[in-house]
Amino acid sequence: MKKFLYLTTILVLCMSIATPVVAQDNGPVPDQPGDLQPRVYLPAVMLMMPSYAVAGQVKDAQDIPLSGVTVKDISGRTVTTNINGQYSMVVTGGNQKLSPSKAGYNFDPVIAQVKINQNLAGQNFTAVAACDAPILNPSFEVVPYYWNPISGNANGYTPYYTAVRANTGSYSGFTGIPQGQLNLVSWSRFRTHEITIPLTATSADVNLFLWPQSSEVIVKAEQKMPDVVGFNTESPDAPVLAGDAQYVAAIDTANNVLGWLVWDHRNDQTWVSYGPLSLLTWAGRTIKLEIGTYNDGAGGGVSSAYLDDVNVSVCPGGAVSPGCSNLLLNSNFEAATDWVIKTATYPSAYTTEFVYSGLQSMRSGISLSIPNPFPNIWTTSEFYQPVTIPADAYLARLRMRLLPRSAEWYAADAPVVAESSNTYDPEALAAAEAQYGFIMDTTGLNTRVMLFKWYHENSAYWLYRQFDLTNFRGQAISVLFGAANDGWNGNTALYVDDVYLEVCR
Numbered sequence: 001m002k003k004f005l006y007l008t009t010i011l012v013l014c015m016s017i018a019t020p021v022v023a024q025d026n027g028p029v030p031d032q033p034g035d036l037q038p039r040v041y042l043p044a045v046m047l048m049m050p051s052y053a054v055a056g057q058v059k060d061a062q063d064i065p066l067s068g069v070t071v072k073d074i075s076g077r078t079v080t081t082n083i084n085g086q087y088s089m090v091v092t093g094g095n096q097k098l099s100p101s102k103a104g105y106n107f108d109p110v111i112a113q114v115k116i117n118q119n120l121a122g123q124n125f126t127a128v129a130a131c132d133a134p135i136l137n138p139s140f141e142v143v144p145y146y147w148n149p150i151s152g153n154a155n156g157y158t159p160y161y162t163a164v165r166a167n168t169g170s171y172s173g174f175t176g177i178p179q180g181q182l183n184l185v186s187w188s189r190f191r192t193h194e195i196t197i198p199l200t201a202t203s204a205d206v207n208l209f210l211w212p213q214s215s216e217v218i219v220k221a222e223q224k225m226p227d228v229v230g231f232n233t234e235s236p237d238a239p240v241l242a243g244d245a246q247y248v249a250a251i252d253t254a255n256n257v258l259g260w261l262v263w264d265h266r267n268d269q270t271w272v273s274y275g276p277l278s279l280l281t282w283a284g285r286t287i288k289l290e291i292g293t294y295n296d297g298a299g300g301g302v303s304s305a306y307l308d309d310v311n312v313s314v315c316p317g318g319a320v321s322p323g324c325s326n327l328l329l330n331s332n333f334e335a336a337t338d339w340v341i342k343t344a345t346y347p348s349a350y351t352t353e354f355v356y357s358g359l360q361s362m363r364s365g366i367s368l369s370i371p372n373p374f375p376n377i378w379t380t381s382e383f384y385q386p387v388t389i390p391a392d393a394y395l396a397r398l399r400m401r402l403l404p405r406s407a408e409w410y411a412a413d414a415p416v417v418a419e420s421s422n423t424y425d426p427e428a429l430a431a432a433e434a435q436y437g438f439i440m441d442t443t444g445l446n447t448r449v450m451l452f453k454w455y456h457e458n459s460a461y462w463l464y465r466q467f468d469l470t471n472f473r474g475q476a477i478s479v480l481f482g483a484a485n486d487g488w489n490g491n492t493a494l495y496v497d498d499v500y501l502e503v504c505r
Contacts, residue, residue, distance in 0.1 A: 062465070172211070188304075344380060404459050
């Protein structure tokens with residue numbers, strides 16, 4: 001009897017928390033007497049979406065792991081990369097978005113959109129240092145702050161902050177000799193603090209606004225930049241030039257003129273935009289900007305300029321810089337020419353299987369689409385292109401898109417080690433399965449330097465990489481890519497696209 005009472009109590013409890021479910025889906029079920037639609041009572045159960053493990057790695061454009069990157073999923077769940085740039089997190093299945101972030105960096109891809117129905121690895125991102133804006137008070141609004149007004153050789157006409165007019169905000173800077181004042185030889189100018197242009201910068205530009213005024217006769221046909229590079233505008237023997245000018249100059253840390261960005265003589269009396277003016281000529285150097293007005297003390301008139309909104313942007317990664325050229329032929333692999341494909345059992349080949357842009361890329365190694373175990377064999381697969389970097393190049397940068405693919409059961413990056421311990425050895429590479437890039441001699445046989453080496457990496461996304469080759473100026477080299485298979489387990493391949501050797505002379 002007691003057992004019966006226990007069973008009855010349990011049944012009542014189950015019925016009290018049960019949810020009525022209609023056996024047939026015939027629309028809304030009326031809750032009234034005479035409702036004969038059958039019901040089945042089931043216990044109320046919370047249906048949960050399954051969760052899966054997602055893992056990947058974040059490296060910078062030089063293939064160095066980046067720690068401290070926050071990776072966030074669509075629900076806001078976050079994880080941070082470790083010292084090896086690796087992360088792993090549990091996310092809810094279905095359509096997901098993974099987004100990395102770290103101050104000072106842009107990421108590629110910005111957001112990874114992926115449908116997750118299993119554990120996933122290879123969710124890799126590339127971190128590219130973001131553009132820097134080194135001018136701290138571009139609009140002269142904080143008075144006085146940042147700008148260095150130079151009195152030396154200004155002959156009493158030291159520049160100053162002013163609220164007389166502004167392109168934006170309330171203030172600007174004034175240089176030169178005000179109208180009605182004594183006409184003297186004068187270098188009246190502001191200077192920035194030191195600005196370092198990275199050797200690997202793809203763009204370094206200055207944009208600014210000048211409000212030029214002059215009562216001296218303007219003869220544009222005679223206007224030209226002075227050939228006085230190297231002089232110091234503060235020195236007692238600063239040259240006396242013919243003709244007034246409003247100017248922008250790049251100077252070194254000792255205040256010697258490196259070159260002229262603007263040397264103009266105008267009387268617009270309105271705001272005139274200048275830029276973008278490229279600073280890439282001085283990539284790899286630390287410079288300052290000098291912006292001012294020169295008066296020659298003659299000609300019967302004086303000149304001046306207000307300046308405002310002086311913005312400098314320095315970007316270490318991006319498109320081909322103005323005035324620079326690409327030395328490599330068939331960089332996007334759209335033609336079947338110019339790249340030397342080494343003889344191999346399974347040689348590199350132009351392919352449409354995976355492409356970053358256009359219709360073709362180049363594959364090294366064995367495609368994952370080919371079934372195992374055949375033809376997975378012990379083999380190296382490589383291609384290269386010889387090139388000579390001009391001796392007068394001030395910048396030589398190699399950049400590319402890479403897609404490593406591998407079905408090998410163990411697909412994780414080996415630790416980053418010194419280049420000196422990573423000499424090119426095809427047999428050793430094939431013994432472990434790898435994807436790699438090297439700078440070689442023109443024969444493609446002898447190592448100059450290693451660019452990257454991965455041990456059967458499998459990435460879901462194309463990776464951006466760039467390397468500084470300026471040390472090879474004046475030398476004949478070759479750029480080599482390859483993949484090696486050991487004949488066991490899954491295939492390993494490397495897809496390469498959009499390889500540019502950008503040289504600035």
